[in-house]
Amino acid sequence: MTFVTGRGYQAVRHDVRRWQDRGVRLPDFMLTMPETSATDAERADFDDLLAQIDRDSDVTVIDYALDAPKWLFLQHAVDSGRFVLHGTADRDIAEFVPRQSNDQREFGNRMAIYAATDGIWPLFYATIDRAKARRIVNMAADIAGGPDGSSLRAWYFAMDAVGLADSPWQSGAVYLLPATSFEPDECLEYGELTVTLRQSASAVPVLPAATLLVEPADFPFRDLVRGNDEERMHAAITADPDGFPWPDAVVSG
16 A cells, blocks of 8 residues: 655554554555644635635636645535535536446446545546546545544556556646535445445536636646556456456556
8 A cells, every 4th residue: 555645644554554453454556645634724714715605606716825735625625515526627617417427337337427525536537638548547435444443535546558658637627516416426345344435426417616726736646646558457347347446457656
């Protein structure tokens, strides 16, 4: 497992080692960092930004001039219970409408609008250049199974190795969508672990409440995206459609 450290969070090795001491193992390919709380001052600043959204009847482009990382603000917005998040390179979406998705799982393979309930996941979609990415494989999930009932937030990000080598990053936007019409993904059981994917879906059109403009540097896992060999990936999916994330296809990262 890869640990990420830096501003806003410290190593979570203690929690993972406590799990491992009890025989609970997480896959080595997962990315993780601890549950992070904003400071009181940061929360006040975040609440001010959300209040500005409430005061503006039109779609608002958030004027973000805070020192706190944008993912932390986005997580605060999700934690308020009012918003889910959609990341895209398109900065000019006035209305989201359901579209047919293509996914191995039933929840992700229907006519819907998909959004994240995690502050980091949508930054990947917002800053990845889909013209260079033939196939992306990714997730954000809460994984429960700790000896004391605890859970960890974990991520996985991969794309085809050829596209990854071509600097596939660009400017984008994360849209704050009203959470009212969205239903959460189901929980999945993997042995002793319970995995709750941090995504939700709406079957009806949605007007965005606000837009946060973002840059590749705002995505904290940009240097930890893995590269897959497309031939290996195709073979792995054919052999085991439920074998997400098909780590045997990884050739870089």
